[in-house]
Amino acid sequence: MSTKPLPEATNFIQSIINQDILDEKVQTIQTRFPPEPNGYLHIGHAKSMFVNFGTAKLYRGKCNLFFDDTNPSKEKEEYVNSIKKDIQWLGYNWQKECYASDFFDKIYQYAIQLIQMNKAYVCNLSPEEIKNTRGTLTEKGQDSPYRTRTVDENLQLFEEMRLGKFKEGSCCLRAKIDMASPNLNLRDPVIYRISYDRHYRTGNKWCIYPMYDFAHPICDYLQNVTHSICTLEFEDHRPLYDWVGITLNFVAKPKQIEFARLGMTNTVMSKRYLKKLVEDGTVHNWDDPRMPTLSGMRNRGIPPEAILDFCQRIGISKSQAECEYSYFEACIREYLNYHAERTNVIVKPLKLTITNYEGEEEVDFDINPMQTDKGKRKRRFSKTIYIEQDDFSIEPPPKYYRLKPNGYVRLKDAYIVRCDGFIQDKMGNVTEVLCTYFKESKSGQDKSGIKTKGVIHWVSEADAMPIELVQYQLLLQDARYEGQDFQERINYNSEQIKKVFAEKYILSLSENTVMQCLRTGYYKIDNHQGKLRLTEVVSLKESFKSK
């Protein structure tokens, strides 16, 4: 018996594992993260990774990456590559990289063993006939007429299935359990089926493929998995999972534990929908910044640490939960506020001329006010600068702290200015603001005595450079309870490309990706084909709220 103290259980999974260790049922913990390579990973998978990799780490155990590739019609190499990339991006390392397809030979042997034990039979009922004889929720099913075939006959037929002598759907291998079971999964489930689709890894070597319910417990066992953690919808499958282990006499039986999958407001998580968005061209690809995929989030500038923090904070339970998106955003903001290097970007530029200023000087600003040891950066201040259009108003609403005619405002890290006038075009749009500055009000050495409530950011003409703005707007209605059609639920507006101004020195940063917190939004600035690009994803729902 180990004297090592058990990790304190912070969720029900850990309580179960602690008990298993106390009961000496297990020593080292082995888990697995089991995606099917039929799409890209999304934030829901991040929760699964957090549970599987995180649990293994907590107990100083191991976690494998296991590709559940038993359905050749849906799986692709592209997906396994993206999955591996996304896991690494999140910061997890797997112990072994396994594939269900690596175990096909062994799974096949186990099927034969089952037949020899008279626990499985080849059934010639059509899929529709199987459906019709399965019974209903309230009525028991009927035994297949092929249930009583002899072991030798089953062995012979299964071999012929493997050799490709039968058509798809003409027969399958079924476990012989109980057609009267109240659990539908136990009514002689299909465990092997015929498919002539080419498998992306095994090619045409096989034309019979194990079903999830048969392959999964075997693969877990062969990987020495101690705790097979999956989502709630598999709870009904646990008796079947256990049946396989017991019937095949596994020495160490892995324990299946289920937890609630992640649900979030204002977005959809199901791969079916995400795939549809990609296929009908609503988004560019799986990694479009509007997608809730991990690669989409990466392109949107969401740091992996924030995703993991979110998974940590929402907790693991069995209640079907739907987290508010604002919880996730809080995690992102918290991380960015502490880590993001600040820079100044003017999205909608408005020229501001300081009429009584001549020449040029340098002013300092904190690279990150949360971490002053990161130092300061120099920026040029001059007669002509650009401010945000929103930071100037001719007819300001009450409590408007920013620049207005005859009003004062501080230019961050520089001087206080007063608005003396403005120039409009024929349409009445303000094209330029005229100001005077106060020499004694310089940041850090202010002797002017002027108090300003507002502070606005700016970019000087000398430092300004245009960058491409790629702005995606999305309006995601949470229509899960509204029963609307999918198309009505999700309306992605087309992107807008604009010119914005940023400061040149963001080019000189060692990393080409700079995160910035601007008010409550988040942006990503990167170097795209030699040009600076600002990516912004605006939730219309949120922006309505703020107005």
Place this chain on the structure above:
RNA sequence: UGGGGUGUCGCCAAGCGGUAAGGCACUGGAUUUUGAUUCCAGCAUUCGUAAGUUCGAAUCUUGCCACCCCAGCCA
């Protein structure tokens, strides 16, 4: 409807018979050269509901109620 689950603040979520943690959101107020951040303060006499056991129940028992999952040769 048979089976399997879940019900603790608007949203997550601790609690596991001794008298309701925490986070998000929200609301006040203080500091502030990002209307950000930070900081204080407020926010469930009550744990789906009704009985019962107990000196004492969110925690145990029983009956109701609500919601989710299952009738793919998908995972």
